[in-house]
Amino acid sequence: MTSKNKINEDLANERRKCNFNIEEVTYILDGGKEKTLQRKKIEDVALNGGASVDDIPEEYLSARERYENAIRKSCIYTNIVKNEVLEITGIENYGSPVLRRTGDAFFKDISPFMLHLGMFVPSIIGQCTAEQQATWLPRALDMKIIGAYAQTELGHGTFIRGLETTATYDPETEEFVLHSPTITSYKWWAGGLGRTANHCTVVAQLYTQGKCHGTHLFIVQIRDLETHMPLPGVKVGEIGPRMGFNTADNGFLGFNNYRIPRMNMMMKNAQVLKDGTYVKAARHGKLTYGTMVFVRVTLVGEASFNLAKAVTIAVRYSAVRRQSELRPGSIEPQILDYPTQQHKLFICIATAHAFQLTASWLWNTFTAVQAEMKKGNVDTLPELHALSSCLKALSTSDATAYIEQCRFACGGHGYMLSSNLPFLYAFVVATRTYEGDYTVLLLQTARFLVKAWEQAESGKVVTPTVAYLNRHFTTNGKMIWDNSPEGIIRVFQSVAAGKISLCVRSIRNRITSGMDHEDAWLMTTVQLVNAAEAHCRSVILHTYWNEIVRLTKHSSDNVKTVLNQLVMLYLTYWALERTGDLLRYSTISENDIDLLQRQYEELLVKIRPNAVGLVDAFDIRDEILQSTLGSYDGRVYERLMEEVQKNPLNKEPVDPSFHKYLKPLMKSKI
Numbered sequence: 001m002t003s004k005n006k007i008n009e010d011l012a013n014e015r016r017k018c019n020f021n022i023e024e025v026t027y028i029l030d031g032g033k034e035k036t037l038q039r040k041k042i043e044d045v046a047l048n049g050g051a052s053v054d055d056i057p058e059e060y061l062s063a064r065e066r067y068e069n070a071i072r073k074s075c076i077y078t079n080i081v082k083n084e085v086l087e088i089t090g091i092e093n094y095g096s097p098v099l100r101r102t103g104d105a106f107f108k109d110i111s112p113f114m115l116h117l118g119m120f121v122p123s124i125i126g127q128c129t130a131e132q133q134a135t136w137l138p139r140a141l142d143m144k145i146i147g148a149y150a151q152t153e154l155g156h157g158t159f160i161r162g163l164e165t166t167a168t169y170d171p172e173t174e175e176f177v178l179h180s181p182t183i184t185s186y187k188w189w190a191g192g193l194g195r196t197a198n199h200c201t202v203v204a205q206l207y208t209q210g211k212c213h214g215t216h217l218f219i220v221q222i223r224d225l226e227t228h229m230p231l232p233g234v235k236v237g238e239i240g241p242r243m244g245f246n247t248a249d250n251g252f253l254g255f256n257n258y259r260i261p262r263m264n265m266m267m268k269n270a271q272v273l274k275d276g277t278y279v280k281a282a283r284h285g286k287l288t289y290g291t292m293v294f295v296r297v298t299l300v301g302e303a304s305f306n307l308a309k310a311v312t313i314a315v316r317y318s319a320v321r322r323q324s325e326l327r328p329g330s331i332e333p334q335i336l337d338y339p340t341q342q343h344k345l346f347i348c349i350a351t352a353h354a355f356q357l358t359a360s361w362l363w364n365t366f367t368a369v370q371a372e373m374k375k376g377n378v379d380t381l382p383e384l385h386a387l388s389s390c391l392k393a394l395s396t397s398d399a400t401a402y403i404e405q406c407r408f409a410c411g412g413h414g415y416m417l418s419s420n421l422p423f424l425y426a427f428v429v430a431t432r433t434y435e436g437d438y439t440v441l442l443l444q445t446a447r448f449l450v451k452a453w454e455q456a457e458s459g460k461v462v463t464p465t466v467a468y469l470n471r472h473f474t475t476n477g478k479m480i481w482d483n484s485p486e487g488i489i490r491v492f493q494s495v496a497a498g499k500i501s502l503c504v505r506s507i508r509n510r511i512t513s514g515m516d517h518e519d520a521w522l523m524t525t526v527q528l529v530n531a532a533e534a535h536c537r538s539v540i541l542h543t544y545w546n547e548i549v550r551l552t553k554h555s556s557d558n559v560k561t562v563l564n565q566l567v568m569l570y571l572t573y574w575a576l577e578r579t580g581d582l583l584r585y586s587t588i589s590e591n592d593i594d595l596l597q598r599q600y601e602e603l604l605v606k607i608r609p610n611a612v613g614l615v616d617a618f619d620i621r622d623e624i625l626q627s628t629l630g631s632y633d634g635r636v637y638e639r640l641m642e643e644v645q646k647n648p649l650n651k652e653p654v655d656p657s658f659h660k661y662l663k664p665l666m667k668s669k670i
């Protein structure tokens with residue numbers, strides 16, 4: 001072994017200590033051995049060319065160079081995917097999470113093609129008729145056209161009904177006229193729109209025969225395919241530097257009476273006939289919001305994956321890093337030996353597991369609802385909307401907080417861009433806002449919960465994810481505390497039921513004292529967000545536990561044990577985080593809380609020897625991690641020094657600014 005690929009001795013020791021079969025855990029997280037093998041095959045094909053390597057790390061480049069470099073690498077990756085990977089996966093897997101994750105080896109920030117595959121293509125699949133799909137989809141998948149998703153405007157992001165862009169049908173020419181009547185109606189934020197896209201999905205208020213029919217989706221060509229010039233009537237550009245997403249060329253877009261053919265309206269759920277007659281085909285009023293539901297579902301997996309990356313970096317670093325002394329004169333311990341460090345990191349491993357298993361479960365729910373909707377049944381959509389909203393909100397918010405915790409866990413070196421932790425944070429913190437802000441989405445779930453509560457109150461049996469509400473009406477008083485996993489979950493469900501019940505009571509009391517329903521709801525929104533968060537927490541705890549029990553049925557004993565320790569850590573951690581709620585809604589005592597705390601500390605000790613094995617089980621290749629601190633070999637200090645050599649500021653021993661500014665300053669007299 002050369003010194004370049006020699007494994008750091010501490011990390012090698014950690015791997016020797018690991019007592020479970022790492023591959024077995026990887027298979028569970030990936031959804032089965034076949035899926036792991038296919039992922040590895042894709043990674044081998046896509047990454048073995050080393051095409052991702054930048055001579056100069058992208059953070060040293062100017063805005064223009066960074067963008068050009070991102071396009072260059074996107075094209076390399078797209079060609080690999082088109083020519084080699086799709087042969088393995090099949091065209092239907094274009095845009096699958098595996099491709100998205102493999103893509104992370106090419107970009108520290110983000111590909112300008114992300115929104116093309118992440119939202120433009122899904123909007124064609126979800127919102128177009130079969131005939132329209134036949135026109136657009138092959139060209140989009142083949143990258144003959146490149147699209148963005150332009151919904152948000154300068155004046156409105158959350159409130160879609162408030163969007164101002166208009167699409168007015170002209171039966172004379174059988175065209176829609178797109179127009180941006182005000183400055184606030186300019187599209188703003190769409191990824192890939194600023195410089196890259198030549199087409200986009202535009203969300204606009206549809207007018208026909210003098211009547212507005214609300215927001216609908218349109219496919220709009222914005223640039224010439226040969227020259228890439230914006231077409232007449234289109235004003236488009238990049239919105240400027242932001243906290244992250246700096247290679248995603250987020251853009252603005254305005255229209256001046258710009259005409260598109262009638263058939264460019266996405267007509268799966270509603271149509272405008274040649275004469276201008278509006279026909280609504282949809283059985284549910286919000287099917288045009290479907291692309292957002294799809295992305296919210298995928299974001300739970302994104303949260304898990306990005307957190308898995310962060311904690312892989314932080315745990316490996318913590319095994320390599322030695323600091324302070326436990327006793328005078330003793331050898332400096334690995335920082336992973338500090339219980340406070342374990343407290344910061346093990347919850348991140350458990351959370352990545354919880355979100356990954358919840359994401360798979362949510363994906364199955366999503367595909368089941370889609371299948372029902374194909375048959376004309378939309379009854380399960382409200383529950384999916386409520387679930388995807390709160391799970392998107394909580395998973396992105398928790399992942400953001402824990403990625404930052406991983407950075408804190410790496411001390412000063414975590415602040416280096418080369419650790420990749422700042423990039424991960426800047427990318428993930430945006431997910432809390434986009435595709436529906438945290439608070440706004442929890443309030444959507446709260447609407448569903450209040451309705452479910454009313455149904456349960458009237459004796460109706462409610463859907464499985466809120467079935468605990470039926471129990472709430474048949475049991476009296478506080479939930480009996482029970483330290484088993486099922487007991488903790490039951491108590492969390494009682495907390496959710498209790499909070500929803502308080503919300504309903506507050507709304508009713510306010511209405512009784514003279515408020516109208518809207519004001520009573522508004523005044524209760526702080527509690528409603530809290531109740532939706534409690535509900536979502538109980539869903540995650542329940543799903544995580546159920547899935548671990550199901551998936552480890554045939555596992556080896558040691559895998560069963562370590563995955564059980566993790567899920568118990570998760571349940572105990574949240575019980576301790578929510579002792580106030582537990583005291584209010586269950587019979588938990590001071591003594592029970594002391595026991596929980598001891599149980600938590602014992603779990604940290606039990607998990608400690610397997611910590612590196614657990615992050616290895618995420619099986620994230622070094623090319624994808626892109627971190628000086630987190631590589632498999634643990635050559636932390638060597639990599640930090642190697643990275644310094646790439647710094648253009650170190651190219652010359654003396655910077656020109658010395659002669660230009662510093663020296664004259666030093667020579668000048670006071």
Ligand SMILES: CC/C=C\C/C=C\C/C=C\C/C=C\C/C=C\C/C=C\CCCCC(=O)SCCNC(=O)CCNC(=O)[C@H](O)C(C)(C)COP(=O)(O)OP(=O)(O)OC[C@H]1O[C@@H](n2cnc3c(N)ncnc32)[C@H](O)[C@@H]1OP(=O)(O)O
Nearest residue numbers: 095100103111113117118158160286289385434435436447
């Ligand atoms: C080379 C390539 C390299 C790599 C790439 C490789 C592969 C890539 C492949 C894949 C990518 C994978 C993943 C993608 C990952 C990341 C994507 C990256 C970036 C994404 C960027 C972000 C994009 C965006 O942000 S787009 C804009 C999103 N905007 C929003 O989310 C707006 C939020 N607001 C709303 O949703 C609504 O306005 C509202 C819900 C808040 C309110 O709506 P409205 O006022 O109309 O309704 P209400 O009156 O409140 O409610 C009425 C009833 O309707 C119900 N309702 C609401 N919404 C829905 C819904 N969606 N579905 C069902 N029902 C809904 C509501 O509950 C009410 O019901 P009730 O019964 O009356 O109570």
Ligand SMILES: Cc1cc2nc3c(=O)[nH]c(=O)nc-3n(C[C@H](O)[C@H](O)[C@H](O)COP(=O)(O)OP(=O)(O)OC[C@H]3O[C@@H](n4cnc5c(N)ncnc54)[C@H](O)[C@@H]3O)c2cc1C
Nearest residue numbers: 149150151152156157158189190191430433434435436439
């Ligand atoms: C990196 C990034 C990429 C994006 N990409 C795209 C894209 O590709 N395409 C696209 O169309 N859009 C995109 N967006 C826009 C994104 O979807 C919106 O920013 C998001 O939906 C939030 O809307 P907003 O910015 O209008 O926030 P606002 O709605 O103005 O929110 C501001 C604050 O007001 C609060 N608030 C708003 N309404 C309510 C309410 N009813 N009740 C209580 N509180 C409320 C929110 O909680 C928040 O705290 C992107 C945004 C970012 C940051």
